[in-house]
Amino acid sequence: MSHTAAETAAETADTAAAGIADADISGRADLDVVLRRFYTAAFADPRIGPFFTEIAGTDLDVHLPRITDFWERALFRSADYRRNAFAPHAALQSAREMTAEDFGRWVQLWRATIDGLHRGPNAERAKAQGERIALTLHKRLAGADASLESADGLGFVPLAALQLRSFA
Numbered sequence: 416m417s418h419t420a421a422e423t424a425a426e427t428a429d430t431a432a433a434g435i436a437d438a439d440i441s442g443r444a445d446l447d448v449v450l451r452r453f454y455t456a457a458f459a460d461p462r463i464g465p466f467f468t469e470i471a472g473t474d475l476d477v478h479l480p481r482i483t484d485f486w487e488r489a490l491f492r493s494a495d496y497r498r499n500a501f502a503p504h505a506a507l508q509s510a511r512e513m514t515a516e517d518f519g520r521w522v523q524l525w526r527a528t529i530d531g532l533h534r535g536p537n538a539e540r541a542k543a544q545g546e547r548i549a550l551t552l553h554k555r556l557a558g559a560d561a562s563l564e565s566a567d568g569l570g571f572v573p574l575a576a577l578q579l580r581s582f583a
Contacts, residue, residue, distance in 0.1 A: 439535025443493075446486050449541075450479060453528040462520045466513065489544055490537055508556045515557075518549040525549075 440446060454475055458467050467473040487493055525545040529538050 437534050440490065440529075440533045440537040440541060442491065443483060443487050445533065446483050446490070447479070449528055449532055450483055450486065451475075452532065453525060454479070456524050456528060457521070460520065460524060463517055463524075466511070466517070486541070490541055505556065513553070513556060515553060518553045522546050522549050 438445075440449065454467070454473075458464050458473075458475070484495065488495070522545060526542050529542050532538075533541075
């Protein structure tokens with residue numbers, strides 16, 4: 416029986432969450448589970464999902480090995496990632512502006528995914544690195560003087576983390 420990437424990701428995440436919720440991120444296999452769960456949520460998210468599904472037309476099976484290399488390099492310095500991570504985001508920005516709220520939502524989903532699966536120094540570093548990347552991308556795309564405030568004044572992360580954690 417053939418599964419879609421989303422079904423496989425959900426099954427993998429459910430299996431992983433049952434056994435590793437208190438373990439730290441320890442390598443590529445853990446990153447694969449985190450990233451599958453994160454992208455499953457991100458693709459389905461009404462705010463940022465269209466960037467992945469409609470604008471970029473992201474194929475998770477193609478994207479996942481690349482982004483896993485990125486995160487393995489960022490956290491463990493053990494993968495060879497030599498791609499230009501900025502270029503695809505610049506292309507998205509030219510198609511549809513990515514706002515502080517969009518980057519804030521990405522950070523929320525990223526943090527909630529990691530919190531739902533892992534605890535420890537690598538998990539904390541992954542969350543901090545994700546937020547730094549989001550802030551850097553937002554500033555580079557929107558300009559150094561870009562505001563991190565949303566239209567409603569709620570700031571970079573516009574939704575309550577508790578709401579998101581119940582979703583993730």
